Amino acid sequence: MPNSLKHIVRFILFVLVQGLVVGQIEFGMGIHPLIYPLFILLLPFDMRPIIIMLIAFACGLSIDFMMNTFGLHASAAVFVAYFRPQLYRLFSPRDGYDVMKEPTLQEWGYTWFLSVTSTTVFLHHLWFFALEIFKTSEWWNILKSTFLSAIISLVLMLITQILFFKKEKL
């Protein structure tokens, strides 16, 4: 499968699963898991930052269409896309990244995947819930929603990676 087609299919699948399945389950306690940051993380290493932000914006906007959030998901998606290069640099392995490989759990191991994904998810959720609730007096609710949702999102992302991604044969 050509590379660009693969990412287009992933885009559609992540938007549909977020909008129709994950976003429709109500967990209560302010929990609202968001799995599409994984899509942004899975874009190729050597993609230019501006392109990543534009794709992230489109992805967030498609989810806004389905969840009645009027641009909030687009903002959060662009936020993580902007910080993605810095995050990847922060957690880079000793001899750097092999740009031919995909940024997946299978290629780079559990430690790398969990540290990158948990940082991204935490930043993304914090941005999202802080803007949604948007009140300093509600900081406790913001933190509670961020932490609880981030845990569920991480578990969902981990399951996605383990079930649907295989190590590429060279």
Added chain:
Amino acid sequence: MRNLIAFFQRFRVFLVFLALQLLALGSYFSFVSYPRTQFFNTSNTVAAKLLTTQRDITKHFFLDQENRVLQEEISRLKNQLDHALSSKDSSEIITDSLKGFSYTFFPATVINASYSRKNNYFTINVGASDGIQPKMGVITAHGVVGVVYDVSTHFAVVKSILTENFNLSAYISSNKAFGIIKYLDLNPKQVSLTGISNDIELNIGDTIFTMGSGGYFPSGIPIGKIVEYTVIEGKPLWDISVELFQDMRKLHYVQVIKHIKELELTELENQIEEYHP
């Protein structure tokens, strides 16, 4: 000039970031604060079609419970009908025969809903082609649930009673004192009734009804009952928690209220403003 170009080149990633954030957050905050014709929401056809398909698959899970609600509604209406028919030939005088024709009810199905966010919206499967317009009230058999916010041809987005600036005027059954319903805590079972002076006596369990001002709802539609009240520190007002009759977490079938005499009402109200500006 060269410096300017160099500046743009150096910071172009950040500038694109800033532009996209302005676009997204600008739309978010302007849509949340005041209604206008919108684009980023589920009345958009593609999203609505997808959500309808999703609902077609999941709708069978709650049919049993909805049947029970419908049966209760039927028996309640039957009782009312019996009462109305039997009182016809008595000496009771019906003073306002046109009152019943002020509002019509239009059934709709909820295809997408949220209740745990700070501002909640839900999508229904009726739209402009069914005569639905923004600002029409939406109720269920149990009580008030929202007001239509935006419509497309076949779908409409409804602002749920669980939104921060819902501001519905309501009165308390026992003493007719009136205030404004707001959604202040993030608890989908409860809303707050504000603006009631604390020299008014309240009882736990008093029912709250709509005032009917603004013309979105008829007067006397139930909303909920008082479960708790405390004095607001430093203000002569009660802080009243109202438990909603309709469980917003189980919202499947609703009715949209069309106000037939709305034009007449708004004209009258505008006239008053002209005379007393």
